[in-house]
Amino acid sequence: MNHGNRSTGPIQSPHLPLGDRRDAPFYGRDILEVAQFRRADLQHVFGVAREMREMVTRVGSFDLLKGKILANLFYEPSTRTASSFYAAMERLGGSVIPINEVRYSSVSKGESLPDTVRSLECYADVIVLRHPELGAAKEAARYARKPIINAGDGIGEHPTQALLDLFTIVEEAGRIDGLTVTMLGDLKNGRTVHSLARLLSMFDVKLRFVSPDSLRFPEKIRDELKEQRIAFSEHGDLEEVLSQTDVLYVTRVQKERFEDPQEYKRVQGAYVINNETLDRARPTMVLMHPLPRVGEISMEVDSDPRAAYFRQMEYGMYVRMALLAMVLGKA
Numbered sequence: 001m002n003h004g005n006r007s008t009g010p011i012q013s014p015h016l017p018l019g020d021r022r023d024a025p026f027y028g029r030d031i032l033e034v035a036q037f038r039r040a041d042l043q044h045v046f047g048v049a050r051e052m053r054e055m056v057t058r059v060g061s062f063d064l065l066k067g068k069i070l071a072n073l074f075y076e077p078s079t080r081t082a083s084s085f086y087a088a089m090e091r092l093g094g095s096v097i098p099i100n101e102v103r104y105s106s107v108s109k110g111e112s113l114p115d116t117v118r119s120l121e122c123y124a125d126v127i128v129l130r131h132p133e134l135g136a137a138k139e140a141a142r143y144a145r146k147p148i149i150n151a152g153d154g155i156g157e158h159p160t161q162a163l164l165d166l167f168t169i170v171e172e173a174g175r176i177d178g179l180t181v182t183m184l185g186d187l188k189n190g191r192t193v194h195s196l197a198r199l200l201s202m203f204d205v206k207l208r209f210v211s212p213d214s215l216r217f218p219e220k221i222r223d224e225l226k227e228q229r230i231a232f233s234e235h236g237d238l239e240e241v242l243s244q245t246d247v248l249y250v251t252r253v254q255k256e257r258f259e260d261p262q263e264y265k266r267v268q269g270a271y272v273i274n275n276e277t278l279d280r281a282r283p284t285m286v287l288m289h290p291l292p293r294v295g296e297i298s299m300e301v302d303s304d305p306r307a308a309y310f311r312q313m314e315y316g317m318y319v320r321m322a323l324l325a326m327v328l329g330k331a
């Protein structure tokens, strides 16, 4: 891909036109679930994300979205998603209305989700929404005129995380087709693995699911994978699949989704990745985690070159820059 002349002249990516691209993929559209994306869309997102990385490396921030405003509406805690969307918008020259703690907004007075998004869209051009209820992003999109980007809806989906996860796999492993991807941990409640498995099902991959029996992948998604003839298997012990794994995607047991604290205690700490685990893994394996982690990857692993989870976060900002530019017609 041509990234332009590095040495002279004004800095402007040749692939980022200054005018609105109303014919651009995803212009004015919501991003609610990964089923909206085809392989060609993914290539487009990743191409724009690489250009964003190039531009950030060269100039830090630039004015592609100058004059545009993002409302960051988070009903659940977030470090990475909230701050990477914030950073993405700032680096693109736009502005952000941050509502990272809804109890300080009129939600605490009982304002409904439809009214909240219809209020924010009076001030903003796009709304990023995280909500504890499955389907909340779709509900918001039914009422909003401006694009809604789902930043996680309960145990449903986290599509922008899946896009950045897939981008991480491409950048770290160099390909997707032919890989064996193992997902480990809370596969029942972890929305990131739900979205990622659906995205990966567009490729020629083998999926391995490792979890306690009570935290297996939801039947609905297993049925979807069967319909698409994706080779997958389920395991209780990581050792059964570790040596054949190209990408190990570790997840946190989602304490906040458990109604019974005793049940959480029974399964927390079921798996811990440490240096001994990596000794038995492939030298080229990519170790990922959406973060936050709460003990399932030991900190001693962080310095291993296979530990990609901090790079994964950075990839996320470039992907979110790409998505913002796309829905706002600038890429």
Ligand code: CP
Binding pocket: 077, 078, 079, 080, 081, 082, 152, 161, 290, 291, 292
């Ligand atoms: N991966 C992720 O969604 O992290 P946050 O909960 O910190 O946004």
